[in-house]
Amino acid sequence: xxxxxxxxxxxxxxxxxxxxxxxxxxxxxxxxxxxxxxxxxxxxxxxxxxxxxxxxxxxxxxxxxxxxxxxxxxxxxxxxxxxxxxxxxxxxxxxxxxxxxxxxxxxxxxxxxxxxxxxxxxxxxxxxxxxxxxxxxxxxxxxxxxxxxxxxxxxxxxxxxxxxxxxxxxxxxxxxxxxxxxxxxxxxxxxxxxxxxxxxxxxxxxxxxxxxxxxxxxxxxxxxxxxxxxxxxxxxxxxxxxxxxxxxxxxxxxxxxxxxxxxxxxxxxxxxxxxxxxxxxxxxxxxxxxxxxxxxxxxxxxxxxxxxxxxxxxxxxxxxxxxxxxxxxxxxxxxxxxxxxxxxxxxxxxxxxxxxxxxxxxxxxxxxxxxxxxxxxxxxxxxxxxxxxxxxxxxxxxxxx
Numbered sequence: 561x562x563x564x565x566x567x568x569x570x571x572x573x574x575x576x577x578x579x580x581x582x583x584x585x586x587x588x589x590x591x592x593x594x595x596x597x598x599x600x601x602x603x604x605x606x607x608x609x610x611x612x613x614x615x616x617x618x619x620x621x622x623x624x625x626x627x628x629x630x631x632x633x634x635x636x637x638x639x640x641x642x643x644x645x646x647x648x649x650x651x652x653x654x655x656x657x658x659x660x661x662x663x664x665x666x667x668x669x670x671x672x673x674x675x676x677x678x679x680x681x682x683x684x685x686x687x688x689x690x691x692x693x694x695x696x697x698x699x700x701x702x703x704x705x706x707x708x709x710x711x712x713x714x715x716x717x718x719x720x721x722x723x724x725x726x727x728x729x730x731x732x733x734x735x736x737x738x739x740x741x742x743x744x745x746x747x748x749x750x751x752x753x754x755x756x757x758x759x760x761x762x763x764x765x766x767x768x769x770x771x772x773x774x775x776x777x778x779x780x781x782x783x784x785x786x787x788x789x790x791x792x793x794x795x796x797x798x799x800x801x802x803x804x805x806x807x808x809x810x811x812x813x814x815x816x817x818x819x820x821x822x823x824x825x826x827x828x829x830x831x832x833x834x835x836x837x838x839x840x841x842x843x844x845x846x847x848x849x850x851x852x853x854x855x856x857x858x859x860x861x862x863x864x865x866x867x868x869x870x871x872x873x874x875x876x877x878x879x880x881x882x883x884x885x886x887x888x889x890x891x892x893x894x895x896x897x898x899x900x901x902x903x904x905x906x907x908x909x910x911x912x913x914x915x916x917x918x919x920x921x922x923x924x925x926x927x928x929x930x931x932x933x934x935x936x937x938x939x940x941x942x943x944x945x946x947x948x949x950x951x952x953x954x955x956x957x958x959x960x961x
Contacts, residue, residue: 598812601830626803626816638923639894641815642954644803646892655958656721657915659928666710673703673721679780679841681705684718687924688811691839692780716927720918720958722843781840785809785832795824797842806841809833891957897921897947907938909957918956921947 586594596603604615625631631640660668675681678697683690683705698704711717779796783789797805800823802816809832819828832838891908895901909917912935914928919941934940947953 601818629803636952637815638952639954642894642920642923642952643892644816646954646956657918657958658719659915660711660717660719661715661927661929662711663713663715664710666707668705668707668717668719670697670703670705670719670721673697675721676703678705680722682720682722682806682841684925685711685715687718689806689808689813689839690811691782691808691837692841693782718925779842783832783838783840785834785836785838787834788831790828790831792826792828792838792840793824794821794826794840794842797821797824799842804843806843808839810836893955895947895953895955897949897951897953899949900946902943902946904941904943904953904955905938906933906941906955906957909933909939909941911957912939916958917941918958920954922951 600616606613606615625640626644629644635643656670656672658668658670673681676697676699678692678695681692681697683692683695694709695705695707698706705719707717779794781792781794783792794805799805800821802819802821805816805821805826807814807816807819807826817829819826821827826840891906893904893906895904906917911917912933914931914933917931917933919926919931929944931941931943934942941955943953
């Protein structure tokens, strides 16, 4: 029998296995093996008491979880990872998001963007994270992202700004003290005139100045795997939490369970394949400086002495209280497609702009043209087509909620 490895009519009994990540016609068992390797890495098989036991580095069962963020009962690994990502987004406040699909375009205006550092942004092309070295951000406003290559037909560029635009709010100004003290009693005399005038009111304490803007959230490190090395330097990092970093191998986001942080070293649970590109981006920036404390109000002047004068100056007014910053956070809604439903509730969402929501189906970021937000309360999101049966849809609010 002859071998036929045509991509549409190949014979699975003839086509050889092709090691990941090469692309070629291959047998179905080889395709499945490569997919499993891409998802979980090397899996070892052993026989224990007559039963097959699989040793999976990233266990999809509930035993695999990030410290201090436990898995929920029955929660799948993919849903757990999306929840971790959503929680990390919440900790950074309001995010901005833009989408583009014009063929041939290399420059993209990011209206409202603040940071000039390219490491402060996550850029996707058709759901694949791009290395920050492949684009630049202008130093002038409005910010303009420039890519080294133009968009081609069918490609969609999605940009998300990671860092908040403002530093910490200044402390509340101190309350001004009371006004002038009581005027002294006048000397004895025949029906003396009224006592001294009232002391002026104490000046209101100044409101604390707003802290300086926080620097860009990201620092970038890049390496090439050699099939042996597992430890990589991240000098300059300020966090030891695995979830405080975005790690990609050949553009594929990694589960935080696959690596750990100790000091300024990131260690993978297994070696990175030879020739694979590793990109590490810090997600958290240094906190903005607090504002200065407002100065005390001035003391009111003492009333002039007079005969049998009444009490002196009135009490100064209380200094105004500084304004507290608003609270920013995002909401997350998750559903499973049934092949029919197109409308999904996003109760608690405020914005009616599609770009104010990050939508993924089975982990793939969706174009903003694929869905709309209804202008009703509670809000609903309507997909242009039904979500396939069994597919996981996750909706993340990127605006104030």
